[in-house]
Amino acid sequence: MKVTVFGIGYVGLVQAAVLAEVGHQVLCVDVNALRVENLKQGIIPIYEPGLTPLVEKHFASGYLNFTTDAAAGVQHGDVQFIAVGTPPDEDGSADLQYVLAVATTIANHMETAKVIIDKSTVPVGTADRVKARIAEVLKARNVVLEFDVVSNPEFLKEGAAVSDCMRPDRIIVGTYDDRPHDLMRELYEPFNRNHDKLIFMDVRSAELTKYAANCMLATKISFMNEMANLAEMLGADIEAVRKGIGSDPRIGYHFIYPGCGYGGSCFPKDVQALIRSSEQLGYTPKILQAVEAVNDKQKYKLPSLVQQHFGNELAGKTIALWGLSFKPNTDDMREASSRVLMETLWQAGAKVQAYDPEAMEETQRIYGVRDDLTLVGTKEAALKGAAALVICTEWQQFRAPDFDLIKAQLQHPVIFDGRNLFEPRRLEARGFTYYAIGRGETVAKAASKQVL
Ligand code: NAI
Numbered sequence: 001m002k003v004t005v006f007g008i009g010y011v012g013l014v015q016a017a018v019l020a021e022v023g024h025q026v027l028c029v030d031v032n033a034l035r036v037e038n039l040k041q042g043i044i045p046i047y048e049p050g051l052t053p054l055v056e057k058h059f060a061s062g063y064l065n066f067t068t069d070a071a072a073g074v075q076h077g078d079v080q081f082i083a084v085g086t087p088p089d090e091d092g093s094a095d096l097q098y099v100l101a102v103a104t105t106i107a108n109h110m111e112t113a114k115v116i117i118d119k120s121t122v123p124v125g126t127a128d129r130v131k132a133r134i135a136e137v138l139k140a141r142n143v144v145l146e147f148d149v150v151s152n153p154e155f156l157k158e159g160a161a162v163s164d165c166m167r168p169d170r171i172i173v174g175t176y177d178d179r180p181h182d183l184m185r186e187l188y189e190p191f192n193r194n195h196d197k198l199i200f201m202d203v204r205s206a207e208l209t210k211y212a213a214n215c216m217l218a219t220k221i222s223f224m225n226e227m228a229n230l231a232e233m234l235g236a237d238i239e240a241v242r243k244g245i246g247s248d249p250r251i252g253y254h255f256i257y258p259g260c261g262y263g264g265s266c267f268p269k270d271v272q273a274l275i276r277s278s279e280q281l282g283y284t285p286k287i288l289q290a291v292e293a294v295n296d297k298q299k300y301k302l303p304s305l306v307q308q309h310f311g312n313e314l315a316g317k318t319i320a321l322w323g324l325s326f327k328p329n330t331d332d333m334r335e336a337s338s339r340v341l342m343e344t345l346w347q348a349g350a351k352v353q354a355y356d357p358e359a360m361e362e363t364q365r366i367y368g369v370r371d372d373l374t375l376v377g378t379k380e381a382a383l384k385g386a387a388a389l390v391i392c393t394e395w396q397q398f399r400a401p402d403f404d405l406i407k408a409q410l411q412h413p414v415i416f417d418g419r420n421l422f423e424p425r426r427l428e429a430r431g432f433t434y435y436a437i438g439r440g441e442t443v444a445k446a447a448s449k450q451v452l
Contacts, residue, residue, distance in 0.1 A: 001025070001187055004077030006102045008035055008066065010046055010161060010265070010332070011119055011154050012083030017051060018165040020058035022190035028066045029073035039066045047331040047358040050162040074109035079187060082130070083119040083154075085265075092272035093280075094123050103130040107137030113146040115180050119154050121210050121270060123277050127151045127174070127203040148180040151203040153210035158264065159329030166191065171198045174206020211277075214270040215288055220255045221262045222294035228258035228438025238438030239420060258437045260392060260418030261299035263326030263335035268295070299337050302390055302418045303344035305435045309414065310387070315349030320386035320410065322379055323393025323419075324356035324363050331358040333366060337418060338392040346372050355382040357395055383409035394419035403430050 001024045005016045008030040016026045030036050035045050040059070044052045058064035067073060074080065084098035099120050106116060116134065118127055131149045138145060151174035156164040168191055173184045181200060185192070192198060201209070228238040238258050246253035262268070271292050278285040307314060326336035333339065336359075342352050351372040354363065360375045367373055376382050379398065383389060383406055391398055399421050407413045407430070414433045415422070427434040 001079065002077050003027070003079050003081065003187070004029060004073045005081040005083055006030075006070075006073065006105075007082065007084035007098070007120070008032070008039065008045070009083065009085060010048070010158055011156065012081065013039075013044075013046065013055070014048060014051060014156060014161040014165050015081065015083060015119065015154065016064060017054040017058060018162065018191075019187075020061075020064040021054055021166070023063070024187070025062075025076075026058075026064050027073055027076040028064070029070055030066070030068065033068050036066045036068050047329075048158070048161045049329055054162065070105045071109045074106050074114070075111065077114070079115045079117055079183065080106050081117045081119050086120045086122055086269075086273075088269045088272055091276060092269075093276040094121070094126075094269070094273040096122065096126060096129070099126065100129065100133055103133040104137055107134040108141070110138075110145055110147070115148045115150060115183055117150045117152045119152055121153060121214075121266065121273075122151075122207060123211075123273060124204050124207045126207060127176075131176075148175065149203070150175050150180050150184060151206035152184070153206060155210070155213065158332055159327055168197055172206050172209050173198055173200050174203035174209075175200065176203060211270055211274045214266055215274055215291070217255055218262055218267040218271050218295070219287065219291050221257075221259070221267075222291040222298070224256050224258045225261070225298045225437070226294050231438040231440050233440075235440040237440055241438075258420065259298075259394075260302045260337040260437065261295050261340075263299075263337050263339075264332060265334040268292075268335045271295075299340040300344065301437065302337070302392065302416050303341050305416050306341075306345065306350075306388065306390065307348060309416075309433075309435070314345070316351075317387040318351040318353050318374075318385060319345055320382040320389045321352050321354040322356075322382060322389065322391045322398050323395055324354055325359035325393050328393055328395045329358075331356075331362045333359055333362045336392070339366075341390060341392060341418075342367075342373070353382050353384070353386055355379045356393065357397060380405060380409065385409070385411065387411045388414035388416065390416040390418070391421060392418050394421060403427070403432070407431065 003019050003024045003026045005012045005028045008028045016028045020026045042056055044055055082099055082102045084102055086094040089095040099122060127149045134147055153172055171188050231238040231241060242256055245251050246256055271288055275285050275288045324338045325331055325333060345352055353374045353376060355376050389410060413431055417436045420436045424434050424439050
């Protein structure tokens with residue numbers, strides 16, 4: 001099938017590469033000319049495991065191509081994916097200008113019937129707006145053409161995006177009527193093995209399904225962070241509690257890890273957007289508001305532990321930081337907890353010496369060159385001469401470090417662990433002051449020590 005994908009970001013590029021892998025002919029369109037040019041040179045704009053070889057292979061085979069020429073894009077595909085960003089606008093609502101711009105572009109150039117598939121995460125009612133926009137432009141052009149608008153939200157996880165797209169849990173397809181069903185089945189047939197993963201529904205339910213999924217996951221995280229904060233105050237260990245509750249199959253082990261707050265391009269903005277949508281309807285979404293508030297506060301957990309530990313001595317100190325991306329296996333820094341940490345430390349006059357396996361370029365792009373940020377090439381180099389170590393992201397390579405080396409390199413044997421990677425007692429036995437999330441007794445003890 002001939003497929004066009006508007007927007008070559010995390011979602012568009014991965015989706016396009018995976019569709020090419022199963023034999024669809026995919027043309028990607030982006031307004032970012034540099035991104036398009038780079039992709040043609042084999043420079044992939046994002047880090048995602050398995051993506052680079054897939055893109056290279058299919059660009060070489062001709063199944064995957066890139067252009068800035070929107071008219072060529074519209075002409076190419078029987079189906080037209082909209083996979084552009086929907087960032088929060090000033091009040092937190094989803095900004096639909098990019099989605100509607102693509103709808104206008106498609107309508108301006110279409111000469112044959114098209115199926116327009118909305119992959120971006122959009123508030124309920126957006127498909128109606130896309131449909132109306134296309135109809136309006138076609139009318140102004142004085143042409144009559146059939147078209148369908150389909151809501152097909154994406155559920156990939158950054159860091160596992162290629163495998164998620166190759167083996168999706170479910171494929172949600174929201175349509176106005178049955179007309180596009182066969183075509184959607186054909187498009188996704190290669191991914192629809194073993195059992196039927198396609199779930200057809202109306203467009204509004206499909207749009208809400210995406211928000212409901214992300215808000216449920218964000219709720220699990222904020223709930224666990226709240227329990228972790230309570231555990232600390234009560235002298236309980238949240239890691240024991242986590243295992244205790246996860247063993248109940250109604251709760252399950254997934255997504256109940258306490259930490260230094262969720263980030264990324266999706267959870268914060270999707271929770272916020274659903275709050276705004278609810279408020280516009282005159283409904284107060286109390287759970288979602290609490291999920292957001294707990295998370296906003298949790299992001300300050302590590303910086304305040306550091307400040308509490310060093311007190312007035314923090315200014316002028318260098319803090320080692322492991323992990324910049326909002327989660328492992330990605331270079332995405334959007335809403336990352338590391339950013340709140342760094343910015344708070346800088347405000348307090350401290351310096352940061354940071355390492356991340358993939359997100360260093362992105363960090364440089366965001367913050368530029370500054371005196372209080374040093375990016376180093378290894379996790380060991382980050383420790384050199386630093387007053388303490390902070391861990392923000394649970395990359396595998398941070399899980400079994402050489403503790404003797406950490407101790408030798410740091411000025412003080414202090415670790416602030418935002419991802420609960422280590423066993424507090426073992427670290428204490430090695431002479432570390434170890435702060436983690438919700439590990440009651442240890443945190444209380446360490447806080448009283450105030451090692452400087
Ligand atoms: P992104 O910001 O990485 O990429 C968006 C791309 O769209 C950029 O390359 C931009 O230049 C391009 N673009 C903007 N306007 C355009 C236009 N008029 N024509 C062509 N290209 C245009 O965004 P990302 O992360 O891929 O997200 C896209 C959508 O998918 C968002 O709605 C997001 O919420 C949703 N989503 C994102 C997931 C993720 O993990 N990143 C997961 C599931 C859904």
